[in-house]
Amino acid sequence: MEVSAILLFVLFGLNHVKRGSTVQLHLYTTCPIPNTIGQEPDTVIGRSELQCVMLCSQSEHCLGVRVCGETGMVKCTMRNTSSPAQCLQPDRTPTHCRLVNRVSPCEKGGTPNGHGCLCPLPFAGKYCQRYMRDCSEGYDNGNEGAPEGMYLIQPMTSPAPFPVVCLFTWGGITKAVWRFVAGTSWAATTWSQAKQGIGYNRSAVPDYTRVFVGLDHLHQLLNQSSYQNVIQSSYGSDWDNMKAFYTDFHVGPEPSGYELSYGTFYSYDEFPALNGLKGQGPMLFAAPGGPDPYGCVAGGAPTGWYGGSHCAGHSVFADPPTWPSPDKGVQVVRMIQFSLVRKGPYIEN
Numbered sequence: 577m578e579v580s581a582i583l584l585f586v587l588f589g590l591n592h593v594k595r596g597s598t599v600q601l602h603l604y605t606t607c608p609i610p611n612t613i614g615q616e617p618d619t620v621i622g623r624s625e626l627q628c629v630m631l632c633s634q635s636e637h638c639l640g641v642r643v644c645g646e647t648g649m650v651k652c653t654m655r656n657t658s659s660p661a662q663c664l665q666p667d668r669t670p671t672h673c674r675l676v677n678r679v680s681p682c683e684k685g686g687t688p689n690g691h692g693c694l695c696p697l698p699f700a701g702k703y704c705q706r707y708m709r710d711c712s713e714g715y716d717n718g719n720e721g722a723p724e725g726m727y728l729i730q731p732m733t734s735p736a737p738f739p740v741v742c743l744f745t746w747g748g749i750t751k752a753v754w755r756f757v758a759g760t761s762w763a764a765t766t767w768s769q770a771k772q773g774i775g776y777n778r779s780a781v782p783d784y785t786r787v788f789v790g791l792d793h794l795h796q797l798l799n800q801s802s803y804q805n806v807i808q809s810s811y812g813s814d815w816d817n818m819k820a821f822y823t824d825f826h827v828g829p830e831p832s833g834y835e836l837s838y839g840t841f842y843s844y845d846e847f848p849a850l851n852g853l854k855g856q857g858p859m860l861f862a863a864p865g866g867p868d869p870y871g872c873v874a875g876g877a878p879t880g881w882y883g884g885s886h887c888a889g890h891s892v893f894a895d896p897p898t899w900p901s902p903d904k905g906v907q908v909v910r911m912i913q914f915s916l917v918r919k920g921p922y923i924e925n
């Protein structure tokens with residue numbers, strides 16, 4: 577019973593060291609403490625003191641860690657208080673237990689702020705111990721007005737951080753699509769390219785005006801809260817704008833066919849738009865080399881979401897994309913973007 581509980585903690589602990597983690601050792605101090613036995617609610621088994629510290633640095637609640645044992649197998653007990661008093665016992669024989677406290681609670685160059693830290697971009701969390709979950713978390717963390725550009729985010733269920741375009745106005749906007757159409761050809765984007773995303777070649781200079789975040793990332797991002805999507809498109813020689821608003825915008829996981837859904841559609845008179853995302857049935861993703869549930873791609877339609885075998889609709893992947901205007905009819909667009917604005921708290925799934 578106890579052994580299996582410890583094993584669970586081991587799995588839990590190791591899973592929570594995210595990829596790309598580094599540990600800033602100057603933020604910690606080590607002191608010997610007597611070996612004590614007691615209630616240990618947050619204990620994991622690790623390989624080394626360094627690993628204990630790394631686990632501590634990943635946790636919202638850890639201000640210090642008690643490490644017992646020698647390298648190879650140690651027990652790490654996360655503590656939600658740092659108790660420097662324990663360090664004032666220099667003449668006690670150091671046992672195989674010691675206490676590692678955070679000197680400063682803030683990782684990554686963050687600055688203490690009340691009960692937590694103000695974190696530099698792209699970090700967030702109480703102690704800046706992780707990447708921001710979306711651009712709005714960066715905004716909320718004191719970065720209003722920071723320059724627009726590509727930043728790493730890591731939604732709650734994403735195994736690794738990935739770049740998106742962030743705008744730090746209006747509560748923080750995460751752009752999942754930003755396409756200046758001239759010079760792009762997206763209509764034949766394959767299933768695997770759409771899953772991976774467009775425009776994220778790290779070895780090339782990023783051109784963040786021609787990016788699509790990728791289907792899995794889009795699902796992970798939208799799955800952690802309720803988002804409004806503002807699909808903005810520009811058309812004509814004056815780059816006139818249409819703005820289509822969608823509440824509760826969702827993209828399901830791969831087994832659902834990356835099903836696109838939303839609560840309600842609306843638009844305003846200043847930038848009038850019609851709903852370009854309508855289907856008779858579920859809106860499912862279709863691309864060459866992947867599912868094509870309504871046969872639209874086989875019939876020559878561009879990659880995109882389709883809601884029935886009529887294959888009607890307006891795909892951001894079309895060459896060029898189009899969008900319907902209430903007073904001017906369907907317009908060929910020169911720029912189209914998905915601006916995601918978080919409208920609720922983060923939800924653990």
Ligand SMILES: *[C@@H]1O[C@H](CO)[C@@H](O)[C@H](O)[C@H]1NC(C)=O
Binds near residue numbers: 657
């Ligand atoms: C620390 O953890 C203990 C036990 O889980 C809890 O009772 C206490 O309220 C926590 N303190 C803080 C400051 O979070």
Ligand SMILES: *[C@@H]1O[C@H](CO)[C@@H](O)[C@H](O)[C@H]1NC(C)=O
Binds near residue numbers: 777778779780
């Ligand atoms: C990424 O960019 C580099 C440099 O421009 C190029 O050589 C490489 O083929 C690109 N890779 C992909 C997958 O597009």
Ligand SMILES: *[C@@H]1O[C@H](CO)[C@@H](O)[C@H](O)[C@H]1NC(C)=O
Binds near residue numbers: 799800826828
């Ligand atoms: C996340 O995705 C799962 C599976 O599609 C779904 O059941 C759940 O409601 C979603 N949660 C949110 C907050 O979107």
